[in-house]
Amino acid sequence: MNNPSPHLEVRRFEERLRHHQKQLEHSMLAAAEQGRQEVAEDTLDVADQAVFSYQKEMIFSQGTEGHSQLTLVRLALERLQDGTFGECLHCGQTIGEKRLEALPWTPYCIECQEKIEAGQIEDVVRAA
Numbered sequence: 407m408n409n410p411s412p413h414l415e416v417r418r419f420e421e422r423l424r425h426h427q428k429q430l431e432h433s434m435l436a437a438a439e440q441g442r443q444e445v446a447e448d449t450l451d452v453a454d455q456a457v458f459s460y461q462k463e464m465i466f467s468q469g470t471e472g473h474s475q476l477t478l479v480r481l482a483l484e485r486l487q488d489g490t491f492g493e494c495l496h497c498g499q500t501i502g503e504k505r506l507e508a509l510p511w512t513p514y515c516i517e518c519q520e521k522i523e524a525g526q527i528e529d530v531v532r533a534a
């Protein structure tokens with residue numbers, strides 16, 4: 407089936423991605439300046455806090471700086487321009503809308519993400 411997600415609210419995702427990009431750049435700068443000190447999360451609204459904690463977890467669990475996360479956000483913005491946003495980079499399936507809501511920068515559907523985490527397929531984004 408070739409069904410290019412006409413209902414995705416592209417502009418809304420773009421705004422969220424740009425917002426994240428700024429946050430990440432800011433938090434990377436802050437991290438560089440302050441090491442692993444906590445960012446003032448009480449200045450964020452509740453929705454941002456949830457996402458922000460998730461981002462921090464991802465960054466910490468990967469054991470890397472926010473760089474790879476920032477790359478994901480930039481690539482997602484490129485896919486928005488291309489009109490391929492919401493398609494899994496590996497299998498081409500449409501990524502679930504709930505997954506995109508939670509992780510608008512994700513390049514993979516949940517199935518492929520699980521395979522990547524299990525080492526069954528290559529993560530083309532991280533390999534790039």
Ligand SMILES: [Zn+2]
Pocket residue numbers: 494495496497498499514515516517518519
């Ligand atoms: Zn996939």
